[in-house]
Amino acid sequence: MKKCLALLLALMMLLCASCAFAEAAPVLDTETGVCPLHMPPVPEEIYAQWQLFATDAPLELEMTALVDPETNQFVVILNNLLDWGVAPEYLINWVYDTGAEAWKADTASDIQRENAAVLSIDSEYYYMNGFPGWECVGADETFSYALMDYSGDPNNPDYHLNFISGDTTIQIAVTGEGFTMSSFSEDSMSYAVYEDSGMMTTGIYTREQEDVYASYAYIPNEDPAEVEKEPYILYYINVQTSDGGNYLWTEGAWQDIHGEEVKAPEGFSAEELPFELIVE
Numbered sequence: 668m669k670k671c672l673a674l675l676l677a678l679m680m681l682l683c684a685s686c687a688f689a690e691a692a693p694v695l696d697t698e699t700g701v702c703p704l705h706m707p708p709v710p711e712e713i714y715a716q717w718q719l720f721a722t723d724a725p726l727e728l729e730m731t732a733l734v735d736p737e738t739n740q741f742v743v744i745l746n747n748l749l750d751w752g753v754a755p756e757y758l759i760n761w762v763y764d765t766g767a768e769a770w771k772a773d774t775a776s777d778i779q780r781e782n783a784a785v786l787s788i789d790s791e792y793y794y795m796n797g798f799p800g801w802e803c804v805g806a807d808e809t810f811s812y813a814l815m816d817y818s819g820d821p822n823n824p825d826y827h828l829n830f831i832s833g834d835t836t837i838q839i840a841v842t843g844e845g846f847t848m849s850s851f852s853e854d855s856m857s858y859a860v861y862e863d864s865g866m867m868t869t870g871i872y873t874r875e876q877e878d879v880y881a882s883y884a885y886i887p888n889e890d891p892a893e894v895e896k897e898p899y900i901l902y903y904i905n906v907q908t909s910d911g912g913n914y915l916w917t918e919g920a921w922q923d924i925h926g927e928e929v930k931a932p933e934g935f936s937a938e939e940l941p942f943e944l945i946v947e
Contacts, residue, residue, distance in 0.1 A: 702810060703752050707835040707848045710857040713870040713885065715899055715946040717861055719837070719846060726750050728828060730841050734790050741793040743786040745814065748803075751828075753784075753812065757803035763788035770801055786814075794821050814841075857942065870899070872942045878909035881935065885944055898946060906932045 705721045708714060720726055729746040740762075748758055760773035761784060773787065786801055798816040805811060810832040818825035826841040834851040845868075849858045855874040859867050870885040884902045888894045904916040913924040914932050923929050 702805065702807070702832075703750065704830055704837060706832065707837060707850045708857075710850045710852045710855045710872065711942045713857050713859050713867075713872060713942060713944050715867050715870070715944060717848065717859070717865050717867070719839070719861075719865060722750075728839075728841060730826065732824070732826075735787075738787075739790050740787040741790040743798070743801075743814070744780065744783055745786070746780070746783045748784055749782050751812065752805045752807075752810070754804050754806045754808075758782060758784055760785045761787065761801065763792070763799055765789060765792045768799065770799070797821050798824065798826075855941075867899070870944060872940075874941055879932075879934075880907045881905065881941075883940060883942070899944060901937055901940075904935060904937060906935055908932065 703720060703722050703726055705718055727747055728751065731742075731744045733742055734740070735742050749755070758781075760776040760779065761770045762773040762776075763769075763786070764771050765788075770786070773785075776785075784801075784803065788799070797819065798814075798821065800813050800815045802811060802813045810830060813829040813831060814826060815829060816824045816826050824842060827838045828841055830837040830839065836849045837846055838848075839846045845860065845862045847858065847860050849856060854876055855872065858871045858873075860869040861867050867885075868887065871882060873880070873882040875881075882905045885899045886902045888897050888900045902917065906912070906914045906916075912932065914929065914935075915922050915924075916931070916935075916937055919937075921929050921931050
């Protein structure tokens with residue numbers, strides 16, 4: 668029970684980190700080549716496998732990060748951004764103004780890299796404060812990207828390129844592997860973690876209605892005898908009520924916060940879920 672609750676807490680921390688950008692998602696024509704990624708589904712759909720790119724071949728994002736010994740600047744270079752649909756006006760040199768805490772065009776630089784954004788920041792500031800997120804807009808202005816470091820440790824960065832469009836966000840690992848997808852509506856959200864291959868490793872759905880908060884999690888089935896028939900299993904349901912109730916369903920039974928077996932909260936069942944796991 669304690670192990671389940673600990674995992675639940677860790678997963679919810681991941682959810683909180685991705686909660687942002689709450690506007691209606693526009694419809695993008697992925698056949699134009701302007702938007703290179705497939706749009707995430709609505710919250711009520713979680714896909715066990717997801718094809719990230721709408722292009723014929725996966726896009727490459729070449730990134731380098733180093734300290735320039737001559738200028739003492741920490742420099743991040745992002746190449747091939749035109750392929751990612753970034754507006755050309757962002758493919759310039761940028762310098763971080765530590766006083767204004769904002770990225771500004773570096774008009775003093777004579778070096779311009781083709782099809783790349785060059786981000787420079789004072790190395791001492793970087794090692795004291797970490798990497799300040801950099802944002803750019805897509806060519807048709809219906810989506811944007813944000814380069815973020817989630818590590819909290821400048822010596823061991825964890826860079827992600829976040830694709831953002833309205834209520835949808837895809838976090839693509841730059842220095843690691845895989846990606847995550849989140850999609851929001853007025854009272855619900857889905858969050859899924861994927862390997863580079865597009866196979867889901869964790870799928871979470873949350874919903875808050877009438878003072879009741881519920882979260883659900885799917886994980887891969889590790890039983891060799893059952894995995895072909897049921898590749899994913901419902902790992903838990905957590906229901907929290909406004910009167911202080913906290914109930915957890917796992918391994919076929921409901922328990923309260925003390926680990927005592929109880930009846931299912933009214934309106935909740937492992938057989939009837941408010942979302943669909945799509946396994947194709």
